Amino acid sequence: MDQLKVKLQYLMPQHGVSRLVGRFAAAKCGKATTAAINWFIKQYKIDMDEALIDDPNQFETFNDFFTRELKPGLRPLIGDDSTVIQPVDGRVSQAGPIKVNRIIQAKGHDYTVDTLLGGHAEDADPFRDGHFTTIYLSPQDYHRIHMPCSGTLRKMIYVPGDLFSVNPLTAENVPGLFARNERVVTIFDTEQGPMAMVLVGATIVASIETVWAGTITPPTGAMMSWEYPADGLGAIKLEKGEEMGRFKLGSTIVACFAPDFIDDFVAGFTPGAQTRLGQMMALTKAK
Numbered sequence: 001m002d003q004l005k006v007k008l009q010y011l012m013p014q015h016g017v018s019r020l021v022g023r024f025a026a027a028k029c030g031k032a033t034t035a036a037i038n039w040f041i042k043q044y045k046i047d048m049d050e051a052l053i054d055d056p057n058q059f060e061t062f063n064d065f066f067t068r069e070l071k072p073g074l075r076p077l078i079g080d081d082s083t084v085i086q087p088v089d090g091r092v093s094q095a096g097p098i099k100v101n102r103i104i105q106a107k108g109h110d111y112t113v114d115t116l117l118g119g120h121a122e123d124a125d126p127f128r129d130g131h132f133t134t135i136y137l138s139p140q141d142y143h144r145i146h147m148p149c150s151g152t153l154r155k156m157i158y159v160p161g162d163l164f165s166v167n168p169l170t171a172e173n174v175p176g177l178f179a180r181n182e183r184v185v186t187i188f189d190t191e192q193g194p195m196a197m198v199l200v201g202a203t204i205v206a207s208i209e210t211v212w213a214g215t216i217t218p219p220t221g222a223m224m225s226w227e228y229p230a231d232g233l234g235a236i237k238l239e240k241g242e243e244m245g246r247f248k249l250g251s252t253i254v255a256c257f258a259p260d261f262i263d264d265f266v267a268g269f270t271p272g273a274q275t276r277l278g279q280m281m282a283l284t285k286a287k
Contacts, residue, residue: 003173019218021204025062025248037065044140050074063207063248067143075278077241084149084262084282085240086275087197088135088253089142093171095133095265098256103132106172111179116198116254118157118185118223126194131262131282134178134254135275136166137247145245145253146277149284151188151195153236157225158216159183166202166252178254184208184216186244189230192284193258199245200252207248212236241278260285 027033037056041048048054052069059065077085094104101124102110113124137143161182164174171177182201187194199208201217209215213226229235238244263283275281 017204022207022218022248025066026207028060033059033062036062040065040139044138046140050142066248067246069144070142075276077278079280082284082286083280084257084284085146086135086277086279086281087146087148087244087255088137088144088275089277090135090137090253090275092269092271092273092275093134093136093168093252094271095269096131098127098130098132101128103134103178103254103256105134105177106168109172109175109177111176113256115176115179116183116185116256117187117196118159118225123155123157123185123187123196126258127196127256128259130259131257131265132254133265133269133281134252136168136171136252138167139249142277143247143249144243145197145199145247147188147238147240147242147244148197148255148281149190149192149195150240151190151238152230153186153212153228153238154189154230155185155187155225155227156210156213156216157185157187157223159185159223160220161201163201163203166200178252182208182217182220184210184245186210188238190261192261195258195261196254196256197244198254198256199247200254202249202251204249208245208251209248210245211238211243 034057050070052071101112104110113127117123162180164170164177164181178200184199186197201208207215208217263285265282266280
């Protein structure tokens with residue numbers, strides 16, 4: 001049955017289904033929208049007590065509900081300048097060293113940093129022999145992505161691709177999953193060195209957004225990239241814990257860190273572990 005579920009994903013019109021769902025999620029459909037939200041809350045056991053707006057009737061679109069804000073102070077930042085925080089609510093898929101140029105996806109599967117970041121060696125070079133973590137956001141999770149440390153945006157790349165599911169079953173069975181799905185790559189300068197935050201699309205992920213550019217996809221098309229200044233009027237600087245993007249319907253983030261960035265991940269930050277925004281993820285190397 002599991003193999004059938006995976007094979008069906010190869011056959012289905014991934015983009016067509018995802019965009020169709022996306023149109024409904026973005027539409028103001030009144031009672032139909034409220035009914036869909038209530039069904040989703042019940043199906044996935046959403047804890048609305050955490051939401052800034054906790055009444056399902058107050059959301060005009062399904063997307064507004066799905067990207068709901070948390071109540072202030074609910075995810076305090078833990079640690080000091082020597083720590084890297086968990087950027088999302090979700091579960092650890094993988095975490096560890098980047099072995100020369102390869103990132104572990106699941107047992108028997110890996111992919112290259114070059115491919116993940118869009119295929120250009122100059123973008124991947126700073127992360128060879130560094131560290132990475134992959135975190136899966138399930139439907140019930142909070143779907144805004146925050147900065148694990150303070151940084152200055154230097155580059156953003158839109159990479160077109162497939163829209164396979166990114167759940168654990170698919171990750172274990174689709175080769176190079178996170179480097180073949182549609183994604184938005186963001187590369188930051190930080191005090192510890194370069195950091196990449198990759199927002200990976202998935203089946204029925206109707207949209208990927210960043211706080212500085214709004215909706216990146218849809219529409220889809222050819223690969224595109226944008227570069228940003230380190231200083232001055234056009235510089236984009238984000239503090240640790242500040243929101244940097246969001247998914248409209250769930251997906252996965254892959255974070256990559258330069259070799260002298262991460263000293264070690266904290267105890268328990270291993271595949272399957274629950275993550276919560278603001279909790280400690282790793283310690284940095286002393287500079």
